[in-house]
Amino acid sequence: MMNILLVSPSSVIGGLESLRKGNQILQGILFVAAAARDAGHLAKVVIADKNCIDKYIRRYQPEVIGVSCVTSTYPVARDLLIYLKKNHPKLKTIIGGHHATFMYKEVLAETEVDYVCRGEGEEVFPALLAELSQGNTEPKIAGIVYQREGMFFNDEKIAIMEDIEHLPKISKDLVAPEFDFSPKIVSSRGCPFFCSFCSISAFYGGSYRKRSVEVVIADIKEYISWGYDNFWFHDDNLTVDAVWLKQFCEAVEREKLKFTYSAMSRVDTICRNPELFAYMARTGCNLVSIGIESGIPEVLERMHKKIDVAQIKQAIKIMNSVGVMHSWYMILGSGDEFDTPEYLQKNIRFFSSLPLGYILISILTPFPGTELFNKLKAENRIRHYNWEDYDIIHCVYEPFGITWQAMEKMLPKAYLKVYLSKGWKLVPLFLSTLKNKSVTPQKIAIGLKTLFITRVLGKDFSKVLKKPD
Ligand code: B12
Ligand code: SF4
Numbered sequence: 001m002m003n004i005l006l007v008s009p010s011s012v013i014g015g016l017e018s019l020r021k022g023n024q025i026l027q028g029i030l031f032v033a034a035a036a037r038d039a040g041h042l043a044k045v046v047i048a049d050k051n052c053i054d055k056y057i058r059r060y061q062p063e064v065i066g067v068s069c070v071t072s073t074y075p076v077a078r079d080l081l082i083y084l085k086k087n088h089p090k091l092k093t094i095i096g097g098h099h100a101t102f103m104y105k106e107v108l109a110e111t112e113v114d115y116v117c118r119g120e121g122e123e124v125f126p127a128l129l130a131e132l133s134q135g136n137t138e139p140k141i142a143g144i145v146y147q148r149e150g151m152f153f154n155d156e157k158i159a160i161m162e163d164i165e166h167l168p169k170i171s172k173d174l175v176a177p178e179f180d181f182s183p184k185i186v187s188s189r190g191c192p193f194f195c196s197f198c199s200i201s202a203f204y205g206g207s208y209r210k211r212s213v214e215v216v217i218a219d220i221k222e223y224i225s226w227g228y229d230n231f232w233f234h235d236d237n238l239t240v241d242a243v244w245l246k247q248f249c250e251a252v253e254r255e256k257l258k259f260t261y262s263a264m265s266r267v268d269t270i271c272r273n274p275e276l277f278a279y280m281a282r283t284g285c286n287l288v289s290i291g292i293e294s295g296i297p298e299v300l301e302r303m304h305k306k307i308d309v310a311q312i313k314q315a316i317k318i319m320n321s322v323g324v325m326h327s328w329y330m331i332l333g334s335g336d337e338f339d340t341p342e343y344l345q346k347n348i349r350f351f352s353s354l355p356l357g358y359i360l361i362s363i364l365t366p367f368p369g370t371e372l373f374n375k376l377k378a379e380n381r382i383r384h385y386n387w388e389d390y391d392i393i394h395c396v397y398e399p400f401g402i403t404w405q406a407m408e409k410m411l412p413k414a415y416l417k418v419y420l421s422k423g424w425k426l427v428p429l430f431l432s433t434l435k436n437k438s439v440t441p442q443k444i445a446i447g448l449k450t451l452f453i454t455r456v457l458g459k460d461f462s463k464v465l466k467k468p469d
Contacts, residue, residue: 002129003042005062006033009069009076010049025175027184027234028097029068032121034168039126046176049076050083056176057088064092064132066117066125071099071367072391074107081111092132094144096121098199099387101158102369108147116145119159119203120189122168164189164209169219172226183223184234185261187216187248191236193266194371195291196303197331200236202369208240213247220257229259230437238263242273245280252283262287262438267307270315278322287438288319289360291329295350296343299334304371316354325438326357332414333364333399333407335372335381340401348414352421357429358439359418362392363411416451 008025029045036043046056057065065084069077077095084093096117100107104116114137117124124143131139138146143159145152164186172181188211190204223231239245263280265288270277277288292312294300300307319326330351333339351359366373366382367390376382381398389396393411395404402410419426433439453459 001040003062004036005060005065006045007067008047009073010047026068030170032125033174034170035122035126038168045174050080067095068097071387074099074387078111081113085112104145119143120161124159165211184232186234187211188235194304196371199367199369213251217251231261233263239265239269249279249283260284260286264289267311267315270318271311274318281323285324286436287325289327293331294347299338328356328359330361331364339399348417351418361414363395365390365392
């Protein structure tokens, strides 16, 4: 048995995350912790960085420290790993998550971390721990990458489990007492689509795995028994399988389960299954988030979004009729010749003209592993690799028809335009949101405050959203 400390990096950047909920424990690391526990180890999860890690090392006396991160939190994870190598050289270290999976060579080189987990950790991490317990520090486990004398081992493929039906059970006792634990639901992992800006398809290799309705309902019942009644489905696209979803709604009704939930979906699925969304509303769904990204057909085509403008309009009509709050994603920028003020304004006008619920706007960001990243890198148009700025409010690439500074300035203006275009309709939007509890009053307040500070006081958008030190 070993003592394992798992770290979700403290969040220093805000980004749109501030408008959602900052500094949460990433759920992926909880699954990794649960898998380590099931293999007989003592695992604890904390939120930490290099400044506070010693406190947890003293408290939990770990032999192995595992760190998770996304691209924008990688700098915190990197500094932590470098600190650990220098100050606690006997500890074995490992890092996982999307960023480390795609950038493993750079990550190994600059942090001297012992291992990078490429892919899902639930099976390979316990396998590594078993080898380490036996004193084998150079195990042959596909996905557990290490480096010796300039050579990389076990990096042939990203480790993806065949089956996710029986995921390890996450629980509150895995988390250090000072941190919040709020379980999210997982009914599937992966996505069958290949949007050019999204790292999901690259990470999961386009695979899509589903869990049975029974195990998902069992998880929900358990979380309800712990006192939770509002859940977020972490599925990249909950509605891929309409038959599954119908069976899920039937089970919720049959078992008279009382909870609310939010989920992510797609425009085309909404058009194909309008009745399904009404059914979701009746079974507690209070928010559906949907990616439109652009109203310009050529851009949708380049993004491989596989939706068109007619479908977008139809999906909005449906969502406005089913009684579920809806929030829509918009991307500023396309990474090609459509990055001109005219096209960007055209997209903003498109979003302003539609009766959308909430709109979340991000600047196109090339995340490692994506088609977009590879394209911009090949064209030598990635401005820098200051990963903390890969937070969807900075423009980290060189657009063709506009400066990156102008692109960043356009973000708060776009927000203002799409929200002001709603006029008095903002009032019923806020009221119904507060009523169905899909977005908290605090988030609405942060959004309004941010707009006021940027537009009226003229402050920089990214600085306003930055978390206080
Ligand atoms: C839910 C979610 C959030 C939630 C997180 C809530 C929470 N408490 O978990 C919130 C809203 C806070 C959020 C915010 C952001 N998110 Co987000 N988010 C997601 C989403 C939809 C699910 C994450 C998840 O739980 N996945 C399921 C778990 C099981 O997968 P996982 O995290 O990859 O972990 C597995 C493996 O990677 C591996 N692993 C991970 N860590 C470790 C560590 C060790 C030691 C080991 C061995 C293995 C291991 O094992 C895990 C289990 O299989 C993903 C999409 C996705 N499918 O991952 C996007 C995603 C992770 N988010 C993304 C982004 C960009 C962001 C933001 C930067 C956006 C922003 N500026 O607001 C912020 C950054 C937040 C932060 N501080 O880290 C991108 C990341 C791309 C990238 N390369 O960085 C993703 C991939 C979405 C996308 N389509 O591109 N996000
Ligand atoms: S953006 Fe959504 S639909 Fe497109 S690949 Fe990513 S998860 Fe799938």
